[in-house]
Amino acid sequence: LRPRREMRGPLGLFFRGFNRVFERVMGGYLNGSRFLIRKAAFAILLLLGAAAVSGLLGIRLPGGFVPEEDQGYIFVNVQLPMAASLDRTAAVNDKLDAIFKTQPGIKYYTGVAGFSLLSLVTTTYNSFYFITLDDWDARHKHGLTANVIIRQLNQKLAGVAEAQVFAFSPPAIPGIGTSGGVTFILEDRSGKDPAFLAENTENFLAAARKRPEFARLFTTLLPSVPQFFADVDRDKVLKQGINLSSVYQALQAFLGGAFVNYFNQYGRVWQVYVQAEGEFRTHADNVGRFYVRNAAGQPVPLSTLVRMREVNGPEFTTRFNEYRAAQINGLLAPGFSTRQGMQALEEVFAQTMSRDMGFDYSGMSFQEQVASQGVPASAVIGFSVLVVFLLMAALYESWTLPFAVLLATPIAMFGALGALWLRGFELDVFSQIGMLMVIGLAAKNAILIVEFAKVAYEGGMSLFDAALEGVRVRRRALFMTSFAFILGCVPLWTAAGAGAVGRQVLGTVVIGGMLTDTLIASLFISVSFYVSERFRRASPRVTARAVSAPAAISGGAGDEPPAGGSRP
Template structure:
């Protein structure tokens, strides 16, 4: 859908170029619509073909990138590339035919508002021509400004934080509850129930679904953990920033601050479902030394304490604890055999009473039900309750379990993970307010380098892993697109020099895009990078229109300076028209609200800023670059002819 919105602004460009040129030929050369259409198409067929090839050259290679970023690029690439090809075909066939049929010979005076606009645009064109002439005569100033802009681009990219995709308001929030280790389920129910009651009174909350005894971070059953899924009201009812899901998490965590029995955490779900459990980042500290559980617990505690001191990080914690109170039950196997009791019967009896024992399935009312055996909770609270459970010996006597088992208290982990085969502890958290996920991951890696040492390592999973794996893919797509644009134009013009004048427009678009997202506080994510790739083709399109006409004027015998200046003036109107059409088509992306608005802001802000810079800045310097490139090529050509003419 993003690709379709971008395509709307791109598709009309070719038709605008054709119609504007037909109208100009009819006005200046006083030809009828049919003859003007034929003459105009002789002038713009080359630019239109070049524009279509450039846009396809930008997007088609991007569609073959791998990984998560490649999958996201592919959707844009296919949508826009196919649309552009169809648009080019329509512009070369249907548009001139409609011009010949619909445009009337002769021009009548337009309405007053349009006359005022035309007068304004004529003055703007004169001012634009004066600016172009200034830089054509003072190319050194233009080169210095261009160099300063490149330096600003590098500075802004260093300042704008990076991330995979922006956090979104997805219409619900997740609350997780944690009590001290081995806390009873009743205490967990009391804590989660109190917070649930507060959540239901909040104006943004629609419903609350709470489960006590379930740990959402490990997907395990734990008596001291609970979770609430909090669906929010419709986005139309939550129009203020305070009721945005991304801001509600801090308020919901504040509700739990008054609960002294446990800890309440609140998470905004990840923007891509399945990438992680609770948003933010997830990782594992891996023990590569083969040490004890206690050593791993100490290292994890030191790591969490060091990470909590970093300003870039918030909510850093671990699901691993080596100090959970437990009972260790030791079976006296010698005594068990002496009394004629089967070891398997002892374990089955323990499982069926203190644990859960599967019996069978049965069908009722068209459904299949599972039968499991377990004692009531009041009969399995204490170790002494083992004396109420009996097993039958081979002689038929009933033997209480308490005579066969020895129970002692120990401390240990209630869950023990392995990651990459190594014993591991899960660590999760998120970026602090005002910081991006990229900055948070960098801070976590710095803490790991300082604290973990050589025997332990940090392994990433979920969205954090994908973000690190996709680093550089945006730059790779951008560079490949730029190279292919250059090669396509070199083939189109059959020269290596003219494409240089065209691709110099791309840095202006990049500058406008990165400046716009920096001013708006948006991060450098995958959607912004898609916008950058789009801007390669759009910025090159403006330059193609100027350079192509300058080449045509040179072929008519005009000088380089005059050709560059006249081509810039002739093409100023269609450049402004096509750029405005694309910018206005992307405005809904930049100002949207509701579900998915953060992603739309990222791509919309970038492409609008890039096109504004490509239109308002690049158009002044493209003629200058054409002048420099063409003059250099002319000097090289003269030197070559001079050497050939010298006698040997």
């Protein structure tokens, strides 16, 4: 090959300086590996300590499922006093509109009076807002993330005295549930009346609101709403020869509404309902304005057959798994995960509820509960390590040499979990995927050194020198490829926009694990190779093979006959 000429100029000066500094650093790594090989027992203890610390970090990190992202929109729920009129709800909405217009980061909003997204029930004293936020680029300059806007809005909405108003985030996966946080279902499994469920729900919320895991807890249960009860005097109805069903139909049609039929117009299907005008059904006394006919065909006012009286009762009844239930939504305080929130509610349930009560989860919380009851993350990580071990055993045809590849993995896991802890992230699905990547990448880095050390050892070098030879030959390639990968993952670390949290978690795990694997674990790879080969040589099954000299060949092309024989 043509000899390379030395690069000149500023670029050549930079490369020569870089190589000098890099060689000094690599020389320090080589000296460190030499020291750790001589103190192999101490090095193994350090590896065991890293594994123990990694396990403790994994236990201390808050668990989660899917992180809540800034999806570009938020929800607002409005709850007025029980049985408040729709006019009062509309007046509160006008007040809220003025607040939303002055809130930075809101692009536009849509309000629905008379509907609650949390309970999916139509009432006159509920309202719901769908708020669309500004584009990412416009909000990112001012640090207006969805969580920041929710906090600012809730501070302003706390001053609305006419209703309970709060903003909350949508579910992490759209379509699974109606809100973020925790969705807890409190069930009455004894089959008692609604008052029993309402009393237990009140006691449960009073205890749960004392927990620091939640910023807000609320329920969709409306157990005591002012209502009118139509008490039909059946005996009087039958004495006058009136059909009982006609009385109920008249009450429904005039005071509520009755479906008649469909008709087609303008290419659409329309529904026909019959109902009294609003001015004739605003008071309970108006029931006397409605009539039914008796057996003689004479009109009879409903006021003579029906007595209207005021009662209190539930607005609606929620059934979950066939039990009467109360839905409880919990918005988490900063620094707490959904797993911690679920554990807190379960602890409160165990402390306050009787055996007649039960609980379940809905929405994203149900998905997280099902995932937690399946194969745990520790089993998945352990199985991935086992697969790597078996592949290495097949590659090297040895049961001990794969330990040289895997013994440095706990240090990489320590870096991954430590980075999660420092940035305050949860141990969720994205972090588990990142840890599986770190295990594979750490094994790849170890293979680069172990392969060359194995070749050098089989070539006649001593075990000590062969372990250092692998570090000396492959240390530059290991550092260059690892840092190229780490720099390529920096955009994940600093991600912004839609799905930013998931990318940040993944980038944090991978960068933290690869940094510790490259800077620290690479010192221990030669030690693990040295120790594994020492154990392999000490194994009673490993015996030296005697190399026999090749047997002499009789005959040949020479003139002399072979000893003790004659030429044919």
